[in-house]
Amino acid sequence: MTALPVAHLHVTDVRRITPRMARITFTGDGLDALPTWPDQQLKLLFPRPGQRAPRLPEAPGGDGMRWYQAFLALPEDERPVMRSYTVRAHDPQRGRITVDFVLHDHHGSANEAGPATRWAATARVGDTLARYGPAAEYAxxxxxxxxxxxxxxxxxxxxxxxxxxxxxxxxxxxxxxxxxxxxxxxxxxxxxxxxxxxxxxxxxxxxxxxxxxxxxxxxxxxxxxxxxxxxxxxxxxxxxxxxxxxxxxxxxxxxxxxxxxxxxxxxxxxxxxxxxxxxxxxxxxxxxxxxxxx
The missing domain is CATH 3.40.50.80 (Nucleotide-binding domain of ferredoxin-NADP reductase (FNR) module)
Structure with missing residues (x-):
């Protein structure tokens, strides 16, 4: 049975490449064998306030639907915030990926200072996220x-x-x-x-x-x-x-x-x-x- 594409990610580098964009590099299990393509999307899971790392549900086997159902069953105040992001770069030899985060508010949207933006604005080496994906069938x-x-x-x-x-x-x-x-x-x-x-x-x-x-x-x-x-x-x-x-x-x-x-x-x-x-x-x-x- 195929293993679920779920794993923790650990911050290894944080750089502000423009005033409103942070480039954050992660390491984590499975990144050496990550399938890659241009415009590669994956889900990032952010910890809730007070958590050092996002809580991940346990679902047996490689059934993505059962995992997602277990994810939704977590208490809302403990369930990680899930957002879609693009893999900006992948280094399979070092087992790392890089993700760029827009920090500025989207000129008047409700996304202003959302949970992902708040996390990225204060991210430090050693901080922990999690990922779900990517899946090559969506390329x-x-x-x-x-x-x-x-x-x-x-x-x-x-x-x-x-x-x-x-x-x-x-x-x-x-x-x-x-x-x-x-x-x-x-x-x-x-x-x-x-x-x-x-x-x-x-x-x-x-x-x-x-x-x-x-x-x-x-x-x-x-x-x-x-x-x-x-x-x-x-x-x-x-x-x-x-x-x-x-x-x-x-x-x-x-x-x-x-x-x-x-x-x-x-x-x-x-x-x-x-x-x-x-x-x-x-x-x-x-x-x-x-x-x-x-």
């Missing part, structure tokens, strides 16, 4: 067999994924990225072998305010050609707006867009899904079914 690689232009767009929460995607692009790839951040101090160098043009969108300079800055920048852009594929992530409403723009105004086939809402304005991951969230989930499921048939 969604870019279609690099198509020589056309790849469009990447997202806010700072998508920046770790965009960075990992950029590093994985081959020298023959052509890509363009729009990345929304608070201001110029949040820009990061992106390493890549590809022909990649990066456009930074600063919220502090956005005409008419921060809301819609990324969509406005992409809408105003003159692309050298129709994208062969688009990868979109960040605030859910902005991602939906970008996808609608690319389909309705750029004529891009919906099957050539990979989109994910990482967070929701005025709502946290613990809040119930909205009708728009459910519609997005249905659209993603439909797109996945079409891709599986192609």
């Amino acid at each position: 969604r690689p870019l279609p690099l067999d198509d020589p056309g232009l790849i469009l990447l767009a997202g806010d700072e929460t998508a920046l770790p994924a965009i960075g990992s995607l950029a590093e994985a692009l081959p020298a023959t790839a052509r890509a363009v990225a729009w990345i929304e951040v608070a201001d110029g101090a949040e820009e990061q160098p992106l390493s890549t072998r590809a022909d990649l043009a990066v456009h930074w969108v600063h919220r502090d300079r956005a005409p008419g305010g921060a809301d819609g800055a990324l969509l406005a920048a992409v809408r105003a852009a003159r692309l050298p050609e129709e994208p062969a594929f688009a990868w979109l992530a960040g605030e859910a409403g902005a991602v939906r707006g970008l996808r609608r723009h690319l389909i309705a105004e750029r004529g891009l086939d919906a099957r050539r867009i990979d989109f994910t809402g990482y967070w929701r304005r005025r709502l946290s991951q613990d809040d119930a899904p909205t009708e728009e969230d459910l519609a997005e989930a249905r659209e993603r499921a439909a797109a996945a079914r079409v891709q599986d048939k192609s």
